[in-house]
Amino acid sequence: MKYNISILMLMVLTSSMGQVQRIEPPFWWTGMKNPEIQVLVHGNQISDLQPEFTPEITIKKIEKTENPNYLFITLDTKNLQPGSYKIKFKKGKRTISTMDYKFLERREGSADRKGFDSSDVIYLLMPDRFANGDPSNDSHPKTIELTNRSDQGGRHGGDIQGIIDHLDYIDELGATTLWSTPLTLDNEKTYSYHGYACSDLYQMDPRYGSNEDFIRLTEELHQRGMKHIMDYVPNHWGLSHWLIQDLPAQDWLHYWEGGENGFKRSNYIQTSQIDPYASTYDAKGCMDGWFDYTMPDMNESNPMVVNYLVQNAIWWIENANLDGMRVDTYPYNDKEGITEWVTRVMEEYPNLNIVGEIFMHETPHIAFWQKDSAIGAIQSFNSNLPSVMDFPLYDIFPEVFNQSEQNWGDGLFKVYDHLTLDFLYPNINNLLIMMGNHDVNRINQAFDGDLDKYKLAISLLATLRGIPQIYYGDEIGVLGEKSKGDGDIRRDFPGGWPDDPQNAFLESGRTENQKAYFNYSKKLLNWRKSKSVIHKGKTLHFSPTDNVYVYFRYFPDKPQETVMVVLNNSIKDQQVDMTRFKEGIQNHQNGKNAITGETVSLGTMLEIKAKSSLVLELN
Structure with a gap:
């Protein structure tokens, strides 16, 4: 028939x-x-x-x-x-x-899991650029973009197995927590390696590995006593996401009439979310605009969208046994919708930690978004977000150590001045602090490869309040300039590919310069692990003089655990008058250098070399 x-x-x-x-x-x-x-x-x-x-x-x-x-x-x-x-x-x-x-x-005790906190040091990496542990998945028949390592903005082949293969390196460095940029499927035609245009919220990208590989990554971390943070992106999905291609309803995303595929780019004015004078036009332009053409903006004022995101986040936490989440572009979400999201996730896991990316540049604008903020309360708003990123501190890192003369307000005075605003935060210990990430100039680029400036910077980062985060490769002096494209600040880690001419994962493969960076970082970060006074102690600081900044981390009832930090940011050796710091030194006679182990006398004068730091355990 x-x-x-x-x-x-x-x-x-x-x-x-x-x-x-x-x-x-x-x-x-x-x-x-x-x-x-x-x-x-x-x-x-x-x-x-x-x-x-x-x-x-x-x-x-x-x-x-x-x-x-x-x-x-x-x-x-x-x-x-x-x-x-x-x-x-x-x-x-x-x-x-x-x-x-x-x-x-x-799992037993799943609801009571403890998240990352100020006792941790976070290691941020981009999986495509870190290490290629399984060359067989570099390209995949179910994904569009093929691996091309010669393309700065293309896929290079790093994967989950590559991360697992080098967890001992991260552990040796002294980092305790891993944060990888997104590993879920990003199936855009080009420039998909960054992962922030997700095509399936329930599947790992097969070029990175499987869901089982992701779970195994957590298991490998936990076996080393380390923690795992997932990078979560609720604000926007990828244009190729299967749900975007067949929307349950048009109001699942912000659709702009007249724009191609409903596209209108965000105006990126995040302050419009909290500005008491902001026009609806500006606020809507930020919150409802698309982050990019390939990233449709999801509508978190739709209860179904929020519910989908809540369940997806809980599914990953439970399934992959995660220790926390970092949430991308937090203020671009609908304010009430993202608050419901974080509230419901935290209700399921009250001891978890979630940090939001608040890429803003004024302390009050950041503090507004932390849970129980008095600033938020002025507008009858409580975000319920436990942790935020101290971007204003990041902003001054590249400047401070390039300013050898203090003048008025320059050099280390910027750090002193910045910390005077800490009263705006409801929980200063739950701030994520960093001197670089995957979106900005490499810190060593800002320092023009100056090792002494890097040592000063990481000494500050490791001894301040908050949760330090370091960006992969900074610990061996990797450079990268944002103006040359994102690929330049997201360089392949040397030794992550079998045909690399050197392997900086191994001491024997590092140059002498790389060894100097790594060894200093390793000593400092491993020392920090056991220092509860750094994790939870109070801060006492003294205004910098001649670009020398002195501060103490202490417990009022445990003077034997006091740590004194001296940063000499000038280009000359200094004789520091110690009588000024009696309030912090109290009855201590000497201190132990955390890096060298040497005993340092706390007499009338203290000598400190140019562009150097002293981290002293007082005893």
């Missing part, structure tokens, strides 16, 4: 109608604090189907959207037993499609 083309097409269409193609989350857990889970079901023309669970699960609500390819099923899992459940999707009495859905048992 012969069929014409139109009849064949109708048969194919009819046979595919009602077939469920995807369920998210792909599985869940019993025993969660919030027993409700909203299951997204996607398939061709499935909105008229009726779900039925065997064994029975209470269905609290079934929601449809304007797109008939979706069903949203809200389940009550209270007292549900772990196991595999069968979902039948029925039309009348006829079963159209059948799927299995699992509810797993949670």
Whole structure:
């Protein structure tokens, strides 16, 4: 029998109608604090189907959207037993499609997991540029962009296995926590290596590895007593995301009439979120504008979008046993929507830590976003976000150590002045502090490769309040200039590829200059690990004189744990009059140099070399 083309097409269409193609989350857990889970079901023309669970699960609500390819099923899992459940999707009495859905048992103590904190040092890396542990996945048949290491903005082949292979290096350095830029699928045609245009929130990019590899990364970290932070991006997804290609409803993203594919670029005026005089035009232009053409802006004022993001974040924390999250472009999200997101995630994990990227340049603008901020309270707002990034401190790092003359307000006085605003933060110990990351000039580029300036900078970073974060390669003096393109500040780590001419992961493979950078960093960061006075102590500082800055970290009731830091940022050796610092020195007679182990007398005068630091444990 012969069929014409139109009849064949109708048969194919009819046979595919009602077939469920995807369920998210792909599985869940019993025993969660919030027993409700909203299951997204996607398939061709499935909105008229009726779900039925065997064994029975209470269905609290079934929601449809304007797109008939979706069903949203809200389940009550209270007292549900772990196991595999069968979902039948029925039309009348006829079963159209059948799927299995699992509810797993949670790890013991999962809800009480402890997040990263000020006792940690975070190591930030870009996986594509760190190390290639599995060359077989450099390109993948299910992804578009192929590996091309000669292209500064292309895929270079680094992966999860490469990170695992070099965890001992990170551990040896003294870092305790890993933060990798996003590893989830980014399937844009070009420039996809950075990962911030996610194409599937539930899948690792196969060029990095599998979901199981990501879980194994956490396991390997935990075996070393280290922690794992996931980079999470709720504000925007990739244009190629399967949900963007078949939206449940148009109001899942901010669609701009007249723009190609609904695109209108953000004005990036983050202050409009908190400015009491801001026009709606400016605020909407920041919050609803797209971060880039390939990054549609998600609408967190839509409860379904927020719920999807909450469940996805919890799924990764539970599934990959994470210790925290770093949230990208935090103030670009809908303010109320992202607050609901962080509140609900923290309700499930009250001891977790989440840090938001608040890339702003004034302390009050940063402090506004930290949980229980008095500044936020002025506008009747509480973000519930535990940790924020101290970008104003970062801003002065490249300047301070290039200013050998203090003058008025220059040099180390900028650090002193900056810290005088710490009263604006409700929790100064939960600030993430850094001297560089994947979006800005390399710190060693700012210092023109000057090792002494780097030593001063990392001595400051490691002894201030907060959670230090270092950027991969800074610890061996890697350079990179933002004006030359993002690829220049995201250089491949030397030794991460089998054909690299040197391997800086190994002491034997480092140049003498690289050894000097690494050894100083290693000594300081490993010393910091056990110093609770650095993690949680108070700060006493004295205004810099002749570009010499002196401060103390101390516990009022434990004077034996006091640490004194002396930074000489001038180009001349200095004789420092110690009588001025009696308030901090108290009855201590000498101190132990944290780097050399030498005893330093705390007499009337202290000699300190030009462009150098002393970190002293007083005893």
